[in-house]
Amino acid sequence: MVKGLVYGALAGAVWGGVFLVPRWLGEFSPMALMTGRYVAYGLVSLLLLLPLLRQLLPRLSQHDWLVLAALSVSGNLLYYFLLVVAVQYVGVAPTSLVIGMVPVVVTLVGARERDAIALRHLLWPLLAIVAGAACISYDVFASELADDLAQNQSGKLLGLLAAFGALLAWSFYAIGNARHLSRRPDLGSHEWSLLTGLLTGLMAFLLAFLYFSPAIGGAPAEQISLNFLLLMAALAVGPSVIGTGLWNAATRRLPLTLGGQLLIFETVFALLYGFVYEVRWPRMLESVAIVLLLGGVLASSWTHARQPADKSAA
DSSP, rough: HHHHHHHHHHHHHHHHGGHHHHHHTTSOOHHHHHHHHHHHHHHHHHHTTTTHHHHHHGGOHHHHHHHHHHIIIIIIIIIIHHHHHHHHHHHHHHHHHHHHHHHHHHHHHHHHHHOOOGGGGGGGHHHHHHHHHHHHHHHHHHHTTHHHHHHHOOHHHHHHHHHHHHHHHHHHHHHHHHHHHHHTTTTHHHHHHHHHHEEEEEEEHHHHHHHHHHTOOOSSSSSOOOHHHOOOOOOOIIIIIIIIIHHHHHHHHSSSHHHHHHTTHHHHHHHHHHHHHOOOOOHHHHHHHHHHHHHHHHHHHHHHHHHHHHHOOO
8 A cells, every 4th residue: 555655646746747738838739739748658658568569469358458448538638638728728726626626536436346445434535635625726716816807708618617527537547447457457557558658649640640731630830849849758758658657556556445536646746836837835725725635645545544454353
């Protein structure tokens, strides 16, 4: 469990950086950023998979490929496209706030698993997470109310809808990925991460061809720069390969109810990186929210750690 918690926290630290890229590359469309990231991810995955393909491919069933396709679309392509839309329209803090509710969704689903800890034991940790999200929500919208009134409200609504769509897409990925890995203990976490990257890269390449082809999608306004290519490569190696590998390693070691809550680290690190990017300290309510979010995860960890002893004592 300790290793699982460490791997999950490290994955969140790596994943939190993806929220800043749409701000750094604000002149690029969500489609350009999404396809650029995952074409690079696919190429890196292919290079790392080449020595393993001969012994790995025969072990994969048709069902494995279907699951990989569904997870690639939900957890990579759709999720990041919607995240970019949300960040560009409403900013890092509101986007990370909404996506930070993933632990609640995953925990509520995971509580229905057989041998899962009863939801009543997780009530206070979940309430702490919800309270932390509420603090961030109030702070963001109260502090930016004047700006909101002066901006395009339809754009704000689109951004919030995109953030909630990303929440659903990532929840589907987290639950489906954890369940499939539990059924296939013979597949290594690193192997599964690279296979996901390979299939995602193939689909992203097709989308990029359609988007950037003047004869099909029309000439996009973006001009591919060295800065764009370097950031796409960094996203491929960091959040996609290393982050996903760390998350898969955490998923194998933790129950779904706890593993889902570790996704809160992505939100916390996204907020911290956002503060550094904006060169400011967190406001009071933001600090309270971070304490509540981390406290909820730690309380859940403690509950999971002592639950087996309670069962054995009974």
